[in-house]
Amino acid sequence: MRIAYDPKLLEEVVFGEARGNPALMDEYRRAVEPLYEQSGEREAAYARVHLGLFEKWGFGDRLRDALREFPELEEKLQTISLFRTASIKDERADLTGDVKGVGLRIMPSRFLDPHGMKRFLRHELTHISDMLDEGFGYRNERVGRSPGEEYSIISRYGVLWDIYIDGRLTRLGRETERGKMERLQEFSLAFPILSHTQKLSGAERIWGGVGLTHDDLLSMAKEPAKVLGAGAEVPPELKGVRIPGSPCPLCRFPAHDWGDLSDRGDGDRLMGLIREDFPQWQHDDGICWRCLELYDLKVGVW
């Protein structure tokens, strides 16, 4: 696999390394100062000098070392192109349109922190690995009807995917770019609709996920309730409609969100309280979430 570098990236990495180190700076100056006298093709000459120093000072090896964790990429890709970016939020790897190469936008300062760079590359290249994995089933598609919806779903998708990746890397005993707690906080912000408990269990489920696919992550990004898993008990506020629009037998307001009485037996104190106010009411008549909440409050379980 060929590796291509953005000349600006090389220059900043090399200069950043030399800055503050008199010996390296001296070497750097000795290499570039003759070029000031040169006419024509000077930029290419600078680039060659920078590339030489880049390799000599070991930055190329660091990159290749990170790539060795992904032998499958060597098989499937022809090139990896590294571009300089100034902002952490713009850093990412993506496949080229022909699916034969990878573009990687990276801040030059990454190269000055070998361990940090390795963690970063490991995470980004796992994204690429997933994208090339037929089992994962990645597709580049529109996922929302409007820019706002698209943004929201993609944001959530990104958070879920990041967690899924870091969970797998952790289980492989590899250092991740961000810790579990940080990922949990990202999850929390991406899914504010979930309660604290739901957030914990949802994030844990993704962190420990095995064999999740693009479609799995996308459906969870679109419908937060699915984060809780197929077998999980879905709380009323996340449930689908039970009997849409029919009136609650207690308050008579039309209800789309129903209370869950599945674990409330006839002997439950709550049932008794409801029947004090509504003697004809039966368990199977149902109850809207708000009325249930009130009676929960009365029995002290809210």
Add this chain to the structure above:
Amino acid sequence: MKVTRRGFIKAGVGAGVGAAAAAGLIGQQALRLRALEPALEVANPLEYYPDRSWEEVYQDQYQYDSSFTWVCSPNDTHSCRVRSFVRNGVVIRSEQNYDVHRYADLYGNKATTAWNPRMCPKGYTMHRRLYGPYRLKYPMIRQGWKQWADDGFPELTPENKTKYKFDARGQDELLKVSWDDANTYIARAMVNIATRYSGDEGARRLKDQGYPQEMIDDMKGAGTRTFKFRGGMGLLGVFGKYGIYRLNSCMAFLDSRIRGVGPDKALGGRNWANYTWHGDQAPGHPWVHGLQTSDCDFNDLRFSKLIIMDGKNLVENKMPESHFFIECMERGAKIVVIAPEYGPASTKADYWLPIRPQTDTALFLGITRIMMDGKLYDPDFVKQFTDFPLLVRTDNLRRLRAADIFPNYQNADISQGPSFKIQGLTPEQREIIGDFVVWDTATNTPRAITRDEVGRKMVRDPALEGRYNVRTVDGKTVEVMPLFEMYKIHLKDYDLDTVTQITRTPKELIERLAHDIATIKPVGIHQGEGINHWFHATEMNRASYLPLMLTGNIGKPGAGSHTWAGNYKAANFQGSAWTGPGFAGWVKEDPFNPNLDPDAHGRDVKVKAYCKGEEPAYWNHGDIPLIVDTPKYGRKVFTGETHMPTPSKIIFFNNVNLLNNAKWAYEMLKNVNPKVEMIISVDIQMTASVEYADFALPANTWMEFEGLEVTSSCSNPFLQIWKGGVKPLYDSRDDIVVLAGIAAKLGEILEDNRFLDMWKFVLEGRREIYMQRMLETSTTTIGYKLDDIMAGKYGEPGAALMLYRTYPRIAFWEQVHEDIPFYTDHGRLQAYSDLPEAIEYGENFIVHREGPEATPYLPNVIVSSNPYIRPDDYGISWEATHWDERTVRNVKLPWDEAKNTKNFLWEKGYNFYCVTPKTRHRVHSQWSDTDWNLIWDSNFGDPYRMDKRSPGVGEHQLHMNPQAAKDLGINDGDYVYVDANPADRPYLGWKPSDPFYKVARCMLRMKYNPAYPYSFIMMKHAPFIATERSVKAHETRPDGRALSEGTGYQANLRYGSQQSLTRNWHMPMHQTDTLFHKKKAYMGFLFGGESDNHAINTVPKETLVKVTKAEDGGMGATGIWAPATTGSTPAAEDEFTLRYMAGGLIRVEGES
């Protein structure tokens, strides 16, 4: 053919045409004549011609018989003079008067023409309110109440409350009654109720009813103290609205008679506040500079080079004056908005700082830290005008007083300085305040400093940094620090990363704003209800001043931190030692010594306060003060004595929709008002407050006033006096006449002419005498003659410029330019409070606190690790959920710990902040029944009411982030429920079987609005609430309108209201007895509470809600609301709209 004239012409033309064809010269004439040819030859054209009379309608609306000007004076601070045109005695239209450039003052100064034009669409439709179907047409009395009175006012036992429907006012009938009968019933009830609750027997009754002893003690035995009077934003009509407090003064006669006491002991009732109860005051302002509020004339904004709107929407809520800030874009200024949502103001901004609600304090603390760390401050201003150089003791957190360390210290003599000579400081106050101490860098010793030593009068060079040990007169060694040094410690908690986490504001924007404040001058910060309506507004107001204190952006054109909400400024008519009583001469004239000489000068009016201010917030909290049973100290009273309320037995209000606009309104209607024995509403129209009142007294509108009225504003320099131009339509009266009528009836019943004397000149039709007295004794109008103003001597009849020190008026201009003390105890802008209450509550420093409800974290947590913040938590558990426990619990945690705490409500799924700003097309609840305004006011306005579920031609709506709504399964346009904490809302003790619950639960339309962040919904405040009658109406009327039978009240919602989600919060910092500050309407100072000045500021935004689907938005409650299916609405854009938004409908030449 019968030859008629028409036929002849036709024949002749035909001949001409033939000739023209041959000769060619006559053609033009022939064509011209042909143009006159009738379409049909008819004998009577009127039978056949198209009817063109509709054109006359169009033309006639611009014809009029006469015109007049009046002042549109709702609570929006503008007071625009409007010209209305009259034909056949009917106002047919209104327009802007375009007159302001003519307004002048005594000295010939004139207003800038840039003020023109002034008037918004509310003034434009005022005549639709005047002639609309919702006016109060005659006095009314509640049937059950009348029966109670006719039965001799028996004690209101639970049985009698039910018998006379005190517990079901909204289901009772309102009966037409004459003015004389209404006044007689009211007067008789006042006598009866005052008697019932006077003396020991009255106290026993109140004790039995469950009132705390502190409230009963504050009555001092006077039953009249249970009377609560409220003139709705009195400045909107200084005589008719504020006049209700003069009527309250007369209650001292009643007390005198009942208890047999003299003028020395007689007491009137309580004057209910306005500004603070609306939540409109910036409650932190008195804590910074000692003044009630800092604001400026709006044309001062033109001088700003950096305008920061912090929770303030100057576009929608300052409609006639918003151009002043918008013009600044052309004048090279930078505009910044700090708000959770991307609102109208943000569209004008250079940059917008999104922020988590109620975290603005953290933002400003972060900015302050950046400025202090980078030494981006003006040390001279900091030393001369702020408390940063004053030394603070680290042992007890009080400021170091000179008497603490200098043996036998005597306060310096400042009796000839501005504190005494200008600001009205008294010797007693001087003794309490004492002198302060700075560290003199020249001598390296502590030095005493007085409150007069500000600006250039401060001769020493005080230290801002360093720690020092001083020896106190009682022999202790105490470490002290300049406050500046302490703030460096304090701000360690507010580094950029932490502030970003707290506020969720991007780092780079925080840094950019800090840099801009440090480098651009002048800087004007404008806060509004987006700040003041939160529980911790005090801290957010205080914090906004910090960067300005560092950079000297105070007291200069275009500079300052101002607040805008409500036309509160009684100080526009403030009195002083050198002018006379001013406004107090009208509302507080000594009833036992009224001046009856029509020629007397206003200075000769004697003033004595027989009434006491009170916050309606106490009534709004269940008619109780803040008393909490604490684990550590047992029963603890947090309400200061200067604030202590009394039980409410009569509520009498004017020009305010009090019950509709009460936070937690349904709790008031259901549980609190049954304890009130008489409720009187004076209004121009049918409101929910009237439906739940015992009396409705109809007032004249601004356009019908039969005599003069006066107003002015906090946001412009205009004195406005006017009367109406059309006769009253119904049996209504000017407010002042309504009040005088009740006083006269009391005098008649009690055979006491003193009541009549107090209203002598009103009853004689000479109210102008009182007006002239006020003008000649107010610091801002002294020298004006009412007659001259009305004759147009100052440009426009009825108008003149207030006599301000500068035009535009600039807050604290004198302080900064003439070295006058600010109105704090030490005379400086204050970043630190050493009041015992502030220290106990952990708010001695300006510090970020999470709200007691609206937060995902531990309610009310103080975010700090500063060792000099030492709050008392009273032993209250972190698990406590009661609203009062959350209110007083003071837990201090650094952010790293605070961010891991939880709010039980958030955990229960109450994870939407709900903000309730003012509307664009209504003024609070006014215009809520005006058809045009309702149609403009929401996305669901429909004059045809195609969907019969709509309560009227308009419908209240909720704004919500589309993705948040979709996650909840809610479509654009659906009806939704908005519910808050079930423990107390919509009212205490609600249950599904109670029919009133159906009235009280909020249900309304929801509109997708991508401008709002995910966990953030918006519902404009003060719609006309659903009442028992309006709910019954829309559930039973064939047309489905929420139009009450019997009263004609028109609700804006099918069920509930914005107030279903709100409640009152008794903020402890608003209830101190020790805050030293300026009186609101007199040049003088006081300690502790004063209505509208230092008092509970209500906070409707302090709530968390849950949103759930109620009904489909489509017709017949099926499917999606039709407009949301067009492809042109947010989050449902079709391909065409998406292309349009992407600019794809325009092809650029040369591009494919």
